[in-house]
Each structure stands twice: as structure tokens, then as C-alpha cells.
Amino acid sequence: MIAESREDLPAPPDGARAEDATVRDxxxxxxxxxxxxxxEQPAATLIGPGDDAAVVSLTHGxxxxxxxxxxxxxxxxxxxxxxxxxxxxxxxxxxxxxxxMGARPLTFLVGLGCPADTPLAVTDALNEGLWEEASAAGAGIGGGDLVQSPHITVSVTALGDLDGRRAVLRSGARPGDLIAMAGETGYSAAGLELLTRGIAPADAATRECVAIHRVPRPPYREGVSAAEAGAHAMIDTSDGLLSDLGHIARASGVRINIDTAALGCPEPVRAVAAICGTDAMSWVLDGGEDHALVAAFAPESAVPKNWRLIGSVSEGKGVTVDHTSRSAGGWTSW
Structure with missing residues (x-):
């Protein structure tokens, strides 16, 4: 399904140059x-933008x-x-x-609020970014809404397919399970620290951390790999590794221990911490918005190759680090 050609886009109003046109114009x-x-919509999107709602084909209903x-x-x-x-x-x-959840994204619905004098160059570039990442995740954008608002606001609804599998919930971790992670943590928090302090990225390490703060790099396909391997529980690290593992621990009624030697600390995060005089491991444990995946696997199951073991599950409650209690920090939207 392909929408009208971009050559057929509406012209700016009389007297306005295309590069100066705004949403109001x-x-x-x-x-x-x-x-x-x-x-071009993916095959699963039967009806895309243009009707009151998108229609998406599902494999198993x-x-x-x-x-x-x-x-x-x-x-x-x-x-x-x-x-x-x-x-x-x-x-x-x-x-x-x-x-x-172990799901494969099918389509996204995007609600955009912006001031009426927002340049079209801004909405065009925003749209390019939306589509680029949707394509990277194996999906498209099936529709959405546009409203006037005092500030730019983006609301995204994601729809996904489990392909006949059960959803991987937060509540399935069991004593004896192993905790594994796909992706890294700490980068986004390190990048945010640089931006907050006004420190310009000057080398590969600082550029990498700032880039990941601006655009996280979730290991999308590893969620399906974990589900296929029989993961008992899973979550993404939007709020910070300890905070999000705390969600699994509470939902599952277990204790989770993180082994910092196995977890490690990425070199770029250590480099930024040295510049800022900060403990790098605090970013790895508590920094949010990296969107790595962490999951609990039965010890007898095969952990997928792109996952690495970082801890274990036992009876009890809460999350410990190297078997020592530690309060979780983490990111919050409030």
C-alpha cells in the first residue's frame, strides 16, 4: 500500500516560500x-492512513x-x-x-501536537525519523492525529504480534532462574550528564553516549529470540536496570541479584564518568532510557547468543547488587 506521491504534496500558500512554510500555512x-x-506500508497493514482507524492483519488473532x-x-x-x-x-x-513482551511490532499510530507556527521542515524531519526507526523495528506507521498545542508533543501507540506465542510477562521469574541482558545500560545517562553540563562531545566515547541519549538503540529482535528460547520474564530498561528488575522481582515474588563483575561497565560510560568525576557503575545500574532488555531464563534452557548472564533469581524479595541491598535510583517521567 503506497500513499500519494510526494510530488503531489500541497503547495505553500501564495507568496510563501516552501522552506519558510509553517503548519499554520x-x-x-x-x-x-x-x-x-x-x-509504503508493510503487508500486515491492510488499511493505513485515510480512514478512521488502521486495520492490521494478525497471524493468530x-x-x-x-x-x-x-x-x-x-x-x-x-x-x-x-x-x-x-x-x-x-x-x-x-x-x-x-x-x-516477546512481540514483533506491526504498526505504530502517532499523535503529534505542535504550535501552529512550527516550520514544516521540523514536522518533515520528525516524520523521517519516525519512519526510519519504525522500519528498523520491522514495522510502519499506520495512522495518527495532528493537533495544535503549546509545545511539541509526540504520542505513539504500538501494535505487535506474538506469532502464536504467549506474551513474556514480568511475573514469571522463578527461584533458580538466570538473569541475562541484551544491549547495554549507562550510555543514555552519561550522555545526559554531558548535555546537562554543557560539555561538547570531543571524542568517540562522548559522541557515542550523547548519540544514544538522543536516540536509544534497543535490541528489538532479541525480544523474540528470548521468547522463543522460553524466557520466563522480561522487561526493557526504560527506568534503569535496578528499577526495572525491581518490577520483575515484585511481580514474580522473588529476589534478583546482580553480579557487577558479570554486568561490566562499557568503556565509553567509564570515559564520560572520568570526565565528570562520577561513578560509572551508578549509571549502568540506575541510568534509564537505554532500553536494553533483561530477562529471566530457566537454568536448563539455552540463553540466546546475543544475551549475556548478569545475575540470578532466588527466594526472597527485592533486588541486590553483589548480594548487598542497594536502593534503586533510576529515571522517572515525573
């Missing part, structure tokens, strides 16, 4: 046409759904992140939720 439906023009909202000034800053980055981040954090 073009109107709601003109912007929607710009957002949808020339975009179930759908996994989640929604997240990003608000300017709270979840992103336009002086730190480009519109393209903001679009990618908006999809990434939702696609990570699909992966954490």
Missing part, C-alpha cells in the same frame, strides 16, 4: 498529506498494544536533539515495549 490536512505521501508520550522540555529538548532524533526516539521506546 499548510493546515492540518496538508501536513497529514506530507506525512503520508509516498510511504491477538494483538499486543502499548502507548508512550514524549513532551518537549521533559522528555526531549529541541536544543539538544534534532526533530529527526526526536522521531526516532519516539518509536524506539515503544518498539522496545513490544520486544519486552
Amino acid at each position: 499548510t493546515g492540518e490536512f496538508g501536513v497529514i498529506r506530507r506525512i503520508t505521501a509516498g510511504r 491477538t494483538v499486543v498494544a502499548s502507548v508512550d508520550m514524549l513532551v518537549e522540555g521533559r522528555h526531549f529538548r529541541t536544543d539538544w536533539s534534532s526533530p529527526h532524533d526526536i522521531g526516532r526516539k519516539s518509536i524506539a521506546q515503544n518498539a522496545a515495549d513490544m520486544a519486552a
Whole structure:
């Protein structure tokens, strides 16, 4: 399914240059046409933008759904992140939720609020980022909504398919399970620290941390790999490793211990911590918005190759680090 050609986009109003046109100049439906023009939908999207709702084909009659909202000034800053980055981040954090359930993303629905004088260059770049990350996650954008608002706000609903498997919940961890992780943590918090302090990225390590803060890199396909391997419980590290493992521990009624020697600390995170005079491991344990995946596996099951063991599950409650109690920090939207 392909929408109208981008060559058929509405022209700016009389006297306005295309590069200077704004959302007010073009109107709601003109912007929607710009957002949808020339975009090819994946086969699962039977009805895309243009009707009152999208229609998505499901393999086994179930759908996994989640929604997240990003608000300017709270979840992103336009002086730190480009519109393209903001679009990618908006999809990434939702696609990570699909992966954490063991689901494959099918389509995303995007609600965009912005001031009427927002340049079309901003909404165009935001849209490019949305589509780039949706494609990277193996899905498309099936529709959405556009409204006027005082600040840029992006709300994304993700729909996914379990392909006949059961969803991997937070409540399935059992004593004796092993804890494994796909992806890394600490990068986003390190990048945020640099941006907050006004320290310009000057080398590969600092550039990497800032880039991941702007656009996280969830290991999308590892969620399905974990589900296929029989993972008992899983979550993505949106709030921080300890905080999110705490969700699993509470839901499952178990204790989880993290082995910091096995967890390790990425070299770029250590490099930024040295610049800032900060404990790098605190970012690895508590820094949010990396969207790595952590899961509990039975000891007799094969842990997928792109996952590494970082801890274990026992009877009890809470989360310990090297068998010592530690309060979790972590990121919160409030």
C-alpha cells in the first residue's frame, strides 16, 4: 500500500516560500498529506492512513498494544536533539515495549501536537525519523492525529504480534532462574550528564553516549529470540536496570541479584564518568532510557547468543547488587 506521491504534496500558500512554510500555512490536512505521501506500508497493514482507524492483519488473532508520550522540555529538548532524533526516539521506546513482551511490532499510530507556527521542515524531519526507526523495528506507521498545542508533543501507540506465542510477562521469574541482558545500560545517562553540563562531545566515547541519549538503540529482535528460547520474564530498561528488575522481582515474588563483575561497565560510560568525576557503575545500574532488555531464563534452557548472564533469581524479595541491598535510583517521567 503506497500513499500519494510526494510530488503531489500541497503547495505553500501564495507568496510563501516552501522552506519558510509553517503548519499554520499548510493546515492540518496538508501536513497529514506530507506525512503520508509516498510511504509504503508493510503487508500486515491492510488499511493505513485515510480512514478512521488502521486495520492490521494478525497471524493468530491477538494483538499486543502499548502507548508512550514524549513532551518537549521533559522528555526531549529541541536544543539538544534534532526533530529527526526526536522521531526516532519516539518509536524506539515503544518498539522496545513490544520486544519486552516477546512481540514483533506491526504498526505504530502517532499523535503529534505542535504550535501552529512550527516550520514544516521540523514536522518533515520528525516524520523521517519516525519512519526510519519504525522500519528498523520491522514495522510502519499506520495512522495518527495532528493537533495544535503549546509545545511539541509526540504520542505513539504500538501494535505487535506474538506469532502464536504467549506474551513474556514480568511475573514469571522463578527461584533458580538466570538473569541475562541484551544491549547495554549507562550510555543514555552519561550522555545526559554531558548535555546537562554543557560539555561538547570531543571524542568517540562522548559522541557515542550523547548519540544514544538522543536516540536509544534497543535490541528489538532479541525480544523474540528470548521468547522463543522460553524466557520466563522480561522487561526493557526504560527506568534503569535496578528499577526495572525491581518490577520483575515484585511481580514474580522473588529476589534478583546482580553480579557487577558479570554486568561490566562499557568503556565509553567509564570515559564520560572520568570526565565528570562520577561513578560509572551508578549509571549502568540506575541510568534509564537505554532500553536494553533483561530477562529471566530457566537454568536448563539455552540463553540466546546475543544475551549475556548478569545475575540470578532466588527466594526472597527485592533486588541486590553483589548480594548487598542497594536502593534503586533510576529515571522517572515525573
